[in-house]
Structures are given as structure tokens and as C-alpha cells.
Amino acid sequence: MTTRQLQDLIEKMSTDEKLAQITQLNPVCFGFPYITPLTGPDPGLRIDRNLASSIGSVLNCDNASDAAAMQKAHLQEDPHSIPLLFMADIIHGFKTIFPIPLAMGCSFSPSNIEEASRIAALESSVSGIHVTFSPMGDLVRDPRWGRVMESFGEDPLLNSMLCAASVRGYQGADVRQPYHIASCIKHFAAYGAPEGGREYNTVDMSRGILHETYLPAYRSALQAGAEMVMAAFHVFDRVPASASPYLLSRILRDEWDFQGAVISDFNSVGELIAHGVARDGKEAAEKAISAGLDIEMMSTHYMENLNISLQEGTITEQMLDDAVLRILSLKNKLGLFEHPYKDASPEAEKKYHLCPEHRAAARRIAGESIVLLKNEGILPLDTNSLLGLTGPFSRSPHVLGGWSAGNTEGVSLYEGLCGKIPSSRIKINEWGEAGSALEENSDIDVIPEDLIASFRDCPIVIAAVGENQIDTGEGASKTVLRLSPHQEQLLQVLSEAGKKVIAVIFSGRPLEIFPVLPYCAAVIQAWFPGTEAGNALADILFGDVNPSARLSMSFPYTVGQIPVYYNHFNTGRPRVPSAPPTRYISAYLDCPEKPLYPFGYGLSYSDFIYSDMKLTQGEGGTGSDSKGLTASITVTNASPVDGIETVQLYIRDMHASVVRPVKELKDFCRIFIPGGEARQISFRITKETLSFYQTDSFLFDPGYFEIMIGKNSEDTLSETIYIDETFIGKQEKEMP
Numbered sequence: 001m002t003t004r005q006l007q008d009l010i011e012k013m014s015t016d017e018k019l020a021q022i023t024q025l026n027p028v029c030f031g032f033p034y035i036t037p038l039t040g041p042d043p044g045l046r047i048d049r050n051l052a053s054s055i056g057s058v059l060n061c062d063n064a065s066d067a068a069a070m071q072k073a074h075l076q077e078d079p080h081s082i083p084l085l086f087m088a089d090i091i092h093g094f095k096t097i098f099p100i101p102l103a104m105g106c107s108f109s110p111s112n113i114e115e116a117s118r119i120a121a122l123e124s125s126v127s128g129i130h131v132t133f134s135p136m137g138d139l140v141r142d143p144r145w146g147r148v149m150e151s152f153g154e155d156p157l158l159n160s161m162l163c164a165a166s167v168r169g170y171q172g173a174d175v176r177q178p179y180h181i182a183s184c185i186k187h188f189a190a191y192g193a194p195e196g197g198r199e200y201n202t203v204d205m206s207r208g209i210l211h212e213t214y215l216p217a218y219r220s221a222l223q224a225g226a227e228m229v230m231a232a233f234h235v236f237d238r239v240p241a242s243a244s245p246y247l248l249s250r251i252l253r254d255e256w257d258f259q260g261a262v263i264s265d266f267n268s269v270g271e272l273i274a275h276g277v278a279r280d281g282k283e284a285a286e287k288a289i290s291a292g293l294d295i296e297m298m299s300t301h302y303m304e305n306l307n308i309s310l311q312e313g314t315i316t317e318q319m320l321d322d323a324v325l326r327i328l329s330l331k332n333k334l335g336l337f338e339h340p341y342k343d344a345s346p347e348a349e350k351k352y353h354l355c356p357e358h359r360a361a362a363r364r365i366a367g368e369s370i371v372l373l374k375n376e377g378i379l380p381l382d383t384n385s386l387l388g389l390t391g392p393f394s395r396s397p398h399v400l401g402g403w404s405a406g407n408t409e410g411v412s413l414y415e416g417l418c419g420k421i422p423s424s425r426i427k428i429n430e431w432g433e434a435g436s437a438l439e440e441n442s443d444i445d446v447i448p449e450d451l452i453a454s455f456r457d458c459p460i461v462i463a464a465v466g467e468n469q470i471d472t473g474e475g476a477s478k479t480v481l482r483l484s485p486h487q488e489q490l491l492q493v494l495s496e497a498g499k500k501v502i503a504v505i506f507s508g509r510p511l512e513i514f515p516v517l518p519y520c521a522a523v524i525q526a527w528f529p530g531t532e533a534g535n536a537l538a539d540i541l542f543g544d545v546n547p548s549a550r551l552s553m554s555f556p557y558t559v560g561q562i563p564v565y566y567n568h569f570n571t572g573r574p575r576v577p578s579a580p581p582t583r584y585i586s587a588y589l590d591c592p593e594k595p596l597y598p599f600g601y602g603l604s605y606s607d608f609i610y611s612d613m614k615l616t617q618g619e620g621g622t623g624s625d626s627k628g629l630t631a632s633i634t635v636t637n638a639s640p641v642d643g644i645e646t647v648q649l650y651i652r653d654m655h656a657s658v659v660r661p662v663k664e665l666k667d668f669c670r671i672f673i674p675g676g677e678a679r680q681i682s683f684r685i686t687k688e689t690l691s692f693y694q695t696d697s698f699l700f701d702p703g704y705f706e707i708m709i710g711k712n713s714e715d716t717l718s719e720t721i722y723i724d725e726t727f728i729g730k731q732e733k734e735m736p
């Protein structure tokens with residue numbers, strides 16, 4: 001349909017039909033059998049069928065036959081035969097579950113994210129889904145927040161690149177094509193910075209930090225073509241994001257020219273009352289739609305009130321028609337008017353869900369997302385070793401993490417190990433599932449009496465520890481990030497018994513693992529690796545995969561350090577290593593100010609050595625006169641083991657009109673280097689590389705810049721250089 005035809009359709013719709021069209025409910029709310037869990041508090045909405053006959057979109061249907069049944073019933077009842085739009089949270093897979101996004105962020109691989117999203121789109125589209133509430137572009141610096149698992153981490157560039165890759169994977173070149181779904185980027189904006197890491201809590205930051213650090217990922221997703229935006233729950237600048245004219249109109253519409261639909265989060269319109277900016281549902285509805293919120297999810301204040309508001313003139317017919325046009329335009333882009341069932345097919349579900357190709361992709365991507373944090377020469381294991389295995393994740397299938405689309409089980413570590421060595425060579429002494437902070441006395445496990453005796457013949461013991469996956473995701477903020485007391489005791493007892501302990505940590509966030517490091521000869525941060533967890537871990541443990549992942553989020557020494565992140569400001573009293581000791585610096589009396597493990601950190605079985613850093617004007621060729629700067633480095637794999645290294649470029653603007661971070665990731669390169677060989681890697685530095693957010697745009701300030709290249713944000717070679725307009729290239733493209 002053309003836009004004119006859509007507008008003609010809108011003209012035929014009654015006000016009630018328009019208001020229903022911009023309302024989204026879970027199937028249970030309008031008379032369909034309860035088919036999927038609610039992803040928020042049940043608001044008790046049960047609207048009758050005649051009202052429901054014009055509802056515009058459905059939240060969280062999860063299979064083809066139910067989606068088709070709902071669509072068929074709806075098309076028979078809707079006076080204008082406007083098809084339903086089915087939306088759901090496909091965050092890191094649909095049936096084949098990939099590692100949590102925070103883990104996939106550690107792969108530093110946009111192609112991995114794009115492939116995982118493409119597969120998720122295929123598997124969910126054949127189950128009737130049209131739109132996913134993903135990627136989550138929220139930048140995170142606080143592991144107390146349970147939803148860090150859904151983020152690609154603490155860096156603006158990495159977040160931006162991976163969010164754009166995710167959108168490309170979901171949408172392809174055209175969402176109308178088979179097996180593609182539309183992407184809804186969330187949660188606009190800066191939901192990842194709640195005070196205290198506490199869910200739904202206030203976010204307060206300068207507009208400069210907002211634009212420079214937190215907004216780039218959302219903008220990058222929209223530049224990649226994301227069709228929708230979800231407004232967040234929290235308050236920003238004393239206004240709830242779901243009713244913020246600054247966020248939803250000034251930035252999204254005026255500055256970014258976003259033409260798509262903006263949807264609320266789960267009842268976030270209704271929550272304007274609790275926030276104290278709306279006396280009742282009517283005022284909440286008026287404030288939200290006036291700010292630019294098109295679709296109301298899981299509350300019906302638009303349906304119940306805006307008719308009156310229109311008559312009063314509090315809102316205009318144009319506001320309402322614009323909102324309706326945006327959702328109808330998305331349905332049209334998806335081809336739903338012609339093909340209302342799009343890709344929904346029970347036969348295709350059987351063919352594609354968890355098919356071998358998808359599982360193979362999940363296993364490969366998990367292997368590139370698992371981070372080797374410590375290795376005292378004990379890994380990789382040889383296949384002749386007799387292995388001890390213990391801890392709550394020894395045989396647990398609960399390795400998918402939060403937001404796994406209703407799936408709960410993957411390949412356990414034990415199963416993975418049995419794929420490498422005979423089970424007769426694995427001595428397992430397991431205990432129950434990891435406790436949960438949601439349960440009283442959750443740390444109920446006790447160290448098995450026979451633990452050490454059972455591992456008498458096992459010089460090496462794998463301890464599979466971590467947090468229960470129900471303690472991650474939404475509504476899972478925690479103030480204690482250590483392993484449970486019994487898990488810490490387990491590692492200590494094994495170590496003190498002379499065992500070589502390999503800790504495999506399952507978590508949806510950086511945990512406080514410093515206290516147990518002395519007991520471990522090796523530490524693997526597994527995150528929640530998804531459907532193929534055990535196989536991917538076994539691949540790494542036995543060296544069939546050389547770990548290449550690098551941390552997407554810093555690990556703190558202690559929760560007391562939080563927020564701790566790499567791209568911080570210098571302060572006026574930084575620690576100066578060469579200066580005499582003093583207390584009058586920006587540091588702690590009882591803890592280092594740096595993280596335990598920094599952003600970009602991760603070990604390999606190879607040994608990569610960096611040398612011969614060069615800065616060259618122009619393209620880096622033979623003194624070509626083209627503008628810009630090329631920074632190059634030689635990386636040598638000094639081991640016999642082939643491996644992938646993620647070479648990282650950081651830059652510091654030494655002096656500018658506003659304070660600048662001590663370093664910022666400006667580029668990176670994942671490169672395969674055969675054992676014993678070397679490669680030269682070059683990075684192009686142009687004006688927009690060096691630009692930063694000033695009054696209302698990204699601009700370049702001439703001056704001294706420190707150029708750093710290395711294997712993580714702390715271990716780099718560096719050169720400092722003066723750069724001005726004559727030396728650096730022209731602004732080639734708008735910053736993300």
C-alpha cells in the first residue's frame with residue numbers, strides 16, 4: 001500500500017479503532033488462551049472481544065499455530081481487516097540460544113552478532129513473530145544491574161557497531177523478505193545507568209555524557225535501519241523517558257529525523273502516575289502521546305482516555321493519526337496487508353528450530369565469546385587427563401541466561417566434556433543447582449563430605465560455579481556480587497588439598513571473583529553460553545578452540561569500586577606512578593582504583609607480541625599527501641599455536657574545550673595469525689575519529705593526541721602527536 005492509501009484507511013477509522021490500533025497487549029488480555037509468560041507484572045487487563053477486535057499488536061506470542069489462529073480471528077473481526085503485528089523479546093536467539101549479548105560483545109565480532117540475529121530472525125519469523133525488542137543499546141558500567149547481560153558492554157563504539165550488526169541481522173536488506181523481522185532498539189535512552197544499579201531507578205547524567213557515551217548505540221541502530229524504538233521506564237532529567245519531549249521528540253524526531261514508531265515499555269505509560277507526573281491515566285496518556293510515544297504497551301490509558309482528550313483539544317487528531325500511520329506503515333513495510341501470516345509455518349518451525357546448522361553457529365559463537373581470564377599453564381587440557389568435576393554447574397543444563405525466549409536448557413558442561421573424553425575419565429562430584437538470591441537461605445549446598453576423597457586420583461578439578469540464571473536479566477539487581485560462600489569454600493578446599501583448580505564461571509555479569517583467584521590455576525568466564533554451552537566450553541578446555549574473546553565490560557575488584565570502567569576522566573589528582581606516595585590523589589585507601597580485569601582483556605593459548613608502532617601521515621603508504629593519519633603496529637604470534645587476536649586502537653585527546661576520557665576505543669581488528677608468524681595492522685585516523693560532542697554536534701579540536709594500540713585497554717604501545725586541521729582529513733562522515 002502507498003502512504004496515501006494508508007492515510008485513506010486512517011480516515012475511515014473511528015477514534016476508538018485508532019486508539020486500539022496503537023495499543024499492544026499480551027494474548028491473555030484479549031481472550032486468547034494464555035500462551036506465554038508475561039514479561040512484567042500482570043496488570044489484570046482483560047478487555048472484551050469487541051474492543052479487542054481493533055487491537056493493533058500482540059506482545060509475546062511464541063508459536064506459528066497460535067499466531068495464525070489469532071491473526072485469522074482478528075481479520076474476521078477487524079472492520080478494516082488491519083492485520084495484527086506480533087512483537088516479542090528475541091534477545092539472543094529464539095529456539096537456538098546464543099550467548100548472552102554481554103558475552104557476544106566479548107567476541108568483538110559484528111559478523112557474529114549479525115549471524116546470531118539472522119538465525120534468531122529466521123527461527124522466530126516462522127513462529128509468527130514480526131518485530132523483536134532487540135538489540136538493547138543500553139551502555140552499562142554497573143554489574144549490580146541484572147540487565148547488563150542484555151548489553152554489548154561499556155564501550156560506545158563497540159555498542160554502536162554491534163547494535164548496527166544486530167539490526168542488519170534481524171532485518172536484512174528488506175524486512176518484507178522471508179525470514180526477516182523488524183528491530184526495535186531499546187531502551188531509549190540510557191536505561192543502563194540506573195542509580196545504584198537498581199532496576200527501574202533514576203538515571204541522571206549530563207547531556208554531554210548522554211550524547212557522547214550513551215546515545216551512539218541507539219543512533220547507530222537507527223542508522224542501520226531499525227524500524228522502532230522502545231522508550232524506557234526510568235526518569236531522565238526529572239522526566240520519565242516514556243513522556244520525555246527531549247528524548248522522544250527533540251532527539252529522536254528533530255535531531256535524528258526518525259520516522260518510525262516509538263513504543264512504551266511494559267505499562268510505562270501507566271507508571272507515569274507512580275512517577276508523580278500524571279494525576280491519572282488520562283494525564284498519563286496525554287503526556288505520553290504529546291511527547292511522541294506512539295504505541296502503549298500493556299496498559300490501556302490511550303484507549304480509555306484519549307477520546308475525551310481529543311474532544312477537549314488536549315491532544316490533536318493529527319497526533320493520533322501520526323501515531324496510527326507509523327504502526328500501519330510498519331505493517332505495510334512487513335507486507336502484512338498482503339501476507340498477514342508472513343512466515344508463520346509449523347512445518348518451517350520443525351525444519352529450522354535448533355537445526356544442526358544453527359547449533360553449529362551457536363557453538364562457534366559461544367567459543368568466541370567465552371573469556372580466558374587466568375591460565376597458569378594448565379590449559380589446554382590433554383585428552384589423557386583424569387578430570388574431577390564439581391560445582392552447581394557441573395551437570396546443569398540451565399546455561400542459557402535470562403531473556404532466552406522461554407527456553408531453559410542447553411548442553412551441560414558434563415555433556416560437553418563427555419564429547420571429548422570417555423565419561424570413565426571424568427570423576428563428577430556434583431551438588432544441587434546454584435542458589436538464588438530470590439530464595440531464602442539460598443546457599444544451602446554444603447561441600448560434599450567425600451569431595452577430596454572422590455578426587456583422590458584427579459590432579460586437576462574443574463569447578464563449575466556462578467550465579468543462578470534466574471538471578472540475571474530484568475528485576476535482578478544485586479548488591480553482593482561474590483560467589484556464594486559455599487562456592488568460594490569449594491575452590492579453597494580443593495586448592496588447599498593440592499588440586500589444580502579450573503574455575504568455570506557462569507554469570508550474566510562480571511562477578512567479584514578477586515577473593516577466589518588465589519585458589520585457581522585457571523579461570524574461564526563462561527557467561528551464559530547458550531544452547532551449545534557445554535560443547536563450546538569443552539572445545540576451549542581441550543584446545544580445539546583457542547580462546548579469543550576480550551572483555552566487553554570491566555571486572556571490579558570489589559562491588560565497592562562500582563562504577564569502574566576504562567574510558568573515565570583523569571580527574572585533577574590522578575595517580576602519578578613516578579610521584580612520591582601521597583594520600584591526596586583520586587584513589588581508595590583499601591582497593592586499587594583500576595579494575596581487576598580491564599575492558600578488552602582476555603588471554604589466548606597463543607602469545608601475541610606487539611612491536612614497531614608507527615604513525616604515518618595520509619594512507620600510510622609512501623608519504624602520500626592525502627590527509628589523515630595511519631597508525632600501524634606489528635603483531636607477532638610468538639607461539640606455535642594459531643590464534644585470533646583483537647588488536648585495539650585507543651586515543652586520548654590530551655587537551656580540549658571540555659574534559660576528555662583518558663582513552664577511548666576508536667577501532668579494533670580481529671585478525672588470525674598462524675603460530676610463528678607476524679602481521680602488520682593499520683588503522684586509519686580521520687577527523688571524525690578525533691571528534692567529540694560539543695555544544696550540539698561532534699567536532700574536532702586540534703591539539704595533542706595520544707595514540708595507543710594494544711591487546712586490551714591497559715596494555716598498549718603509544719605515541720603522542722600534534723594534529724591540526726592542515727594535518728588531519730576532512731570530516732568524512734557523521735559520527736554514530
Ligand code: GLC
Nearest residue numbers: 039040089133186265266474
Ligand atoms: C519488559 C522489558 C522490555 C521488554 C518488554 C516486553 O519490561 O523492560 O525490555 O521488551 O517488557 O517484554
